[in-house]
Amino acid sequence: MGSQEVSTVDWQGKHVTVAGLGVSGIPAARALHERGALVTVVNDGNDERARAQAAELEALGITVRLGDGATLPPSTELVVTAPGWQPDKPLFLAAAEAGVPVWGDVELAWRLRGDNGKKAAPWLAVTGTNGKTTTVRMLASILEAAGLRTAAVGNIGVSLLDAVLGETEYDVLAVELSSYQLHWAPSLRAHSATVLNLAPDHLDWHGSMEAYAADKGRVYEGNTVACVYNVADPATEDLVREADVEEGCRAIGFTLGAPGPSQLGVVDGILVDRAFVANRQKQAQELAEVTDVNPPAPHNIANALAAAALARAFGVEPAAVRDGLRAFRPDAHRIEHVADIGEVAYVDDSKATNTHATEASLAAYDSIVWIAGGLAKGATFDELVTGAAKRLRGVVLMGADRALIHEALTRHAPEVPVVDLERTDTGAMSEAVARAAELARPGDTVLLAPACASMDMFTNYNKRGEAFADAVRARADESA
Known part of the structure; x- marks a missing residue:
């Protein structure tokens, strides 16, 4: 199916099981019910919130089964799943045995685009281990600057179903896709797409790095114009080579160095394009200055180049x-x-919840007092510490798995002073900032880039970042 073709399904009387209540399940159930499908929602949980959601759907005539997400309802012809449900769940094994297809919310949105009589907007798709949200938002900003009606949607928190079925008729959509979503999107065919980078993540869900990479690579399948890859990450180019694309689709690289033909890159502080020009062997088109990128850290410049491509x-x-x-x-x-x-600069990168993101963050500064730690999610830190050792003025560790980082520092950066905070109360971040300030010297950056998840001490990475910012601002007020 080509990128611009719209798939039509006769939903009337079709038995569809929606797996999971929540941000994707409820819109999916409503949309399918409105089209005449016989919808049954199954959900593992049976708490107060789930019961309230179930009551709303049942009032519409949708069947809801709480506390039993494992059993495939009889007569099911299609399963539509929330992206986070793991592929080895009994529900999906039963569906496979019965020959019942499984779609995710992205697949359903792809199939329903144009269903309400609107023009089906092309999708520009972004995936990767890190940088997806920033790149998609940069892309949407560029498209808006070009006068196009667009939106940043998908894994960014804005429902694709709402975008394709809402009243606004878009010219193009900037779509962030997770590996989970891509796993369940067999017929997605983007106009153009990028895999920004690949590093081990979510391996418990995918089962192996190979399976994780393969799901990321699905974003290139059927691309019509461009498959954009990261020159510095050969695994992304390998995925382009393996993809089955439309005739004439091009491989376009982005690099922080000088670009070759069919690449975008950087020359003397200028972002340049040698891909979409009349004579890419001899010509380059200036796009922007590095200083136009906010902030102009190396990995963010890479994000900007991918969005530009x-x-x-x-x-x-x-x-x-x-x-x-x-x-x-x-x-x-x-x-x-x-x-x-x-x-001394104080920088909040609480979003750096894995080693790959933290590696990019640490690379952005020359002399750092690093605040790190939290839930490691099975990660190891030797490679991260080895690469960053020469930049570290000192380290302040906090959180449940801080010992893993401390051990890596002992092995690979024994000369770097380390403060190990045992406390896990709400005042711990204030102490971390105070101890980091003691280690810092003029010209240094105190950087919160935890390389770990936050849930051992904070509700989410946002709350962790807010605690850091509050502690820094309190310190600034005291020194004013």
């Missing part, structure tokens, strides 16, 4: 790339500069 693949003019990047403002807790105190 997708926008250029869609025909966006160079000036819109520049204007879109200038207008973009990063989300909170993503390399967010909080304050300067006594010639």
